[in-house]
Amino acid sequence: MRQELVNQFSEERMARVDAVIEEYGKVPGALLIVLEKIQDVTRHLPLDLQRYIAAKMEIPPSRVFGVATFYSYFSIAPRGRQVVKVCSGTACYVKRSAEILDRLRRRIGVEEGEVSPDGAFSIEEVRCLGACGLAPVVVIGDRTFGLIDPENAEEIIEKAEERP
Ligand code: FES
Incomplete structure (x- = not known):
């Protein structure tokens, strides 16, 4: 084994x-x-x-x-070096979180449970992240991005890529 x-x-x-x-x-x-x-x-x-x-x-x-x-902290599926968590709780959902999730999936080039070819990112849809006042919210690694404009959601991946 x-x-x-x-x-x-x-x-x-x-x-x-x-x-x-x-x-x-x-x-x-x-x-x-x-x-x-x-x-x-x-x-x-x-x-x-x-x-x-x-x-x-x-x-x-x-x-x-x-x-x-x-515990949601643990994952059975492979994860990238940075996990992109897209909130689909009610407050985020009404502010177009589904569209954000879709755009980020396409930007990274993975579905849930997959890791990008360079190992940098994986993506997960999660329940309320406890920051509803900032809806729609995405967490990447240890950073929280709030009030995201769905039209420009991909920008947060670029910001995450800037981090070494
Ligand atoms: S519903 Fe998204 S942070 Fe609460």
């Missing part, structure tokens, strides 16, 4: 995964922090990686799956 994960993520990354499990794997209640730290390394938590983590921590795979799917 490990070799397949090495082929997917590299030996260096899997060594970091093992180091996280080594450090926190036996600490009671540490599953959340283990998954958080591992996702920082692998950017997502596919099922075969979840099974590996469960086996190394000697816990049922269903426990890992339960945590990985409960």
Whole structure:
């Protein structure tokens, strides 16, 4: 199982995964922090990686799956270096978030669950981001873009690309 994960993520990354499990794997209640730290390394938590983590921590795979799917912070699908989160909550929807999502998808050249060929971006439609006063809202990485003009939505990708 490990070799397949090495082929997917590299030996260096899997060594970091093992180091996280080594450090926190036996600490009671540490599953959340283990998954958080591992996702920082692998950017997502596919099922075969979840099974590996469960086996190394000697816990049922269903426990890992339960945590990985409960928190929206975790992703089973691959993610780009920057995740573009387009809010489709009510306040954003009435301000044309669907059009923004469509334009950004085309600009990046990916559908949900895909990563752009250069690995830079993936895109997700999300529920209310808690910034309704700024609707329509898009979050890219750690930056929030509000009051977006749907006609010029692509500009925020250009701003995100400027960041090294
Ligand atoms: S509905 Fe989009 S931020 Fe609340």
